[in-house]
Amino acid sequence: MTDPDSTKSNLLLPNLDADLQSVLTARRARGDADSKPVDGEEPQNPPLPSAHPDEPAADGSRKPVVLVTNADGIGSHGLNFLVEALVREEQCDVHVCAPDSDKSVSGHSITLHQTVSATSAYLKGATAFEVSGSAADCVSLALSGSLFSWSKPTLVISGVNKGSNCGHNIFSSGAVAGAREALMCGVPSLVISLNWKKEKSQESDFKDAADVCLPLINAAIRDIEKGIFPRNCLLNIEIPTAPCANQGFKLTRQSLWGYALNWQAVSASRHPTAGQFMSMHQSLGIQLAQLGRDASAAGAARRVGAQRKIVEIESVAEAGKPEQREVVKKYFRLEFLEKEQEPEDEDSDFRALANGFIAVTPLYLDLPVEPEIQASASDWLAAVIKGSEEADV
Numbered sequence: 001m002t003d004p005d006s007t008k009s010n011l012l013l014p015n016l017d018a019d020l021q022s023v024l025t026a027r028r029a030r031g032d033a034d035s036k037p038v039d040g041e042e043p044q045n046p047p048l049p050s051a052h053p054d055e056p057a058a059d060g061s062r063k064p065v066v067l068v069t070n071a072d073g074i075g076s077h078g079l080n081f082l083v084e085a086l087v088r089e090e091q092c093d094v095h096v097c098a099p100d101s102d103k104s105v106s107g108h109s110i111t112l113h114q115t116v117s118a119t120s121a122y123l124k125g126a127t128a129f130e131v132s133g134s135a136a137d138c139v140s141l142a143l144s145g146s147l148f149s150w151s152k153p154t155l156v157i158s159g160v161n162k163g164s165n166c167g168h169n170i171f172s173s174g175a176v177a178g179a180r181e182a183l184m185c186g187v188p189s190l191v192i193s194l195n196w197k198k199e200k201s202q203e204s205d206f207k208d209a210a211d212v213c214l215p216l217i218n219a220a221i222r223d224i225e226k227g228i229f230p231r232n233c234l235l236n237i238e239i240p241t242a243p244c245a246n247q248g249f250k251l252t253r254q255s256l257w258g259y260a261l262n263w264q265a266v267s268a269s270r271h272p273t274a275g276q277f278m279s280m281h282q283s284l285g286i287q288l289a290q291l292g293r294d295a296s297a298a299g300a301a302r303r304v305g306a307q308r309k310i311v312e313i314e315s316v317a318e319a320g321k322p323e324q325r326e327v328v329k330k331y332f333r334l335e336f337l338e339k340e341q342e343p344e345d346e347d348s349d350f351r352a353l354a355n356g357f358i359a360v361t362p363l364y365l366d367l368p369v370e371p372e373i374q375a376s377a378s379d380w381l382a383a384v385i386k387g388s389e390e391a392d393v
Contacts, residue, residue, distance in 0.1 A: 064154035064221050066092040067182075069138045070161060071106060071174025074098040074121055074130040077206040078160030078194065085210040087125030091218055095153065096121070096128035097142040099135060099174075104162075108177035109134045118147055135178030143185045154224055156182035157217065159192030159237075160209045166238055166349040167257030170363065179234045183365060188224050189234040190217070195241045195353055208243035212358065216249065233362040238353045250357040255348035259336035266331040 066086060070079045079098055086094045100119065111133045118141065121128040129147060131138045135158060145151035158178035163169075170176045175191050182189035194201070194209045216237065223229040236254075240246050345351065352359040 063091070063093045064225060065150055066094055066217075066221070067139070067142055067153040067156045067187075068094060068096045068126070069098050069135055069142070069156065069158050069178040071099065071103045071135040071158070071178065072162050073102045074100060074123075074128065076102075076162065077203050078162055078192075078209070080123065081207040082157065082160050082192070082210040083123050083126050083128075085207075085214055086217070089214060089218065092154070092221060094126040095142070095148060096123055096126050097131060097138040097147065098128075099138060100130035100132055103134045103174050105172050106134050106174040106177070107172050108136050108180060109174075110140065111137050116141065135174040136181045139178050139181040140185070143182065143187065152185075152187060154188075155217075155221055156187050156189040157192065158182075158189065160206050160213075160239070161191065161193035162196045162206075163193060164195045164238060164353065165191065165193045165236060166353060166359070167255040169258060170236065170254065176234075176236065176363070179236075180363070180365070183232075183234045188220065188229055190220060190237055191234065192237045192239065194239045194243070197241050200241055205241070205243055209239040212239065212243050212246060213237060216360070230362060232366075233364050236349070236359075236361040236363050238349055238359040238361070240353055240356050240358065242356070245356065246358050247356040248358065249360055250347075250352045252347055252349040252352045252357075252359040252361045254361055254363065255350040257348075257350040259338065262335045262337045263332050264335060266333050268329070268331060 068079060068083055068086070070076060072078060074096065079096070083094055083096060086092060097118070116131060116133045116137060118129045118131045121130045127148070129142075131141060133141070139156060139158075141147050143151055143153075156179060158175045161173070161175040165173045165176055173191075175193065179189035179191040192209065192213055194205060196205075216235075220229055220235075346355070349359040349361045
């Protein structure tokens with residue numbers, strides 16, 4: 001039986017492979033021409049990039065605006081290499097709005113009832129701001145019209161993320177949330193992730209990941225302007241651990257893959273925050289220790305006073321002893337562990353990535369519900385309502 005989700009994906013991306021091949025061919029031709037100029041011909045200087053998206057370029061045309069964000073923070077190698085690649089291509093005006101620190105695994109969190117700051121940052125060739133919020137905050141702020149002079153760029157790209165966002169990881173991923181926020185605002189978006197392996201990967205892999213995605217990015221910009229880019233979905237792009245050895249682009253579907261969550265108890269005496277703080281501020285620690293001893297003494301005196309009050313109350317009241325409850329505080333740390341993976345078909349994002357392909361998975365805002373699940377929920381709800389009505393009789 002044909003998978004309806006797979007069919008839907010294929011319908012949404014009918015010309016993607018052809019577009020990629022045409023872009024690759026054009027880039028190769030341009031690269032050959034640039035590397036071997038005709039004898040006697042003076043090299044042409046490329047037109048200067050537009051200083052502002054509302055201003056025309058040197059040739060009178062206007063470049064499309066691309067907004068770049070991420071969840072790893074504005075200082076991450078993935079974002080910086082992506083911006084560098086986009087600026088080098090000179091196909092768009094690059095704007096950046098990214099968290100000022102690592103906001104990975106923050107999901108689609110937004111900041112409410114708190115002030116968010118946006119500080120200008122230097123990224124060569126781009127207009128950039130670092131924001132004291134999540135990736136979703138960054139995209140929402142950038143598209144609001146309050147930060148930049150525009151409110152709707154041509155494309156939003158989130159990445160290059162450090163680590164895979166296959167399967168269930170999309171729900172906790174801040175990088176995916178940034179692209180999803182753009183889609184919710186009606187702006188086409190991509191999220192790019194590198195399958196980082198601690199024992200194998202290195203910083204230069206982020207540069208390679210950005211470079212191998214350029215054909216797809218250029219095709220997206222072109223087709224958005226033509227009105228033929230896939231609608232109502234964002235594209236989740238997963239780059240294998242060795243980007244330059246990839247087997248090509250492959251249209252995939254979201255798998256059921258995910259990490260196992262492992263909660264480890266941490267001793268209160270080894271609580272990392274307190275330990276790091278005291279080690280960095282030893283002199284202050286001595287003062288805090290003295291204050292702690294003073295506070296302990298004062299606390300003991302208050303407890304004695306409180307006990308005396310309880311005794312006095314007990315001598316008057318006949319309702320019994322007041323309840324005394326001990327406050328227990330425990331510390332835990334969460335770790336992600338690799339778990340044994342259930343067999344996946346070759347078209348799943350996890351399997352394609354493991355086989356060395358660049359997995360391209362359309363993600364939708366409206367998650368489809370299987371008819372069997374809908375019928376089961378309907379039957380259950382009807383039974384609950386019927387039982388409640390009978391109980392009221």
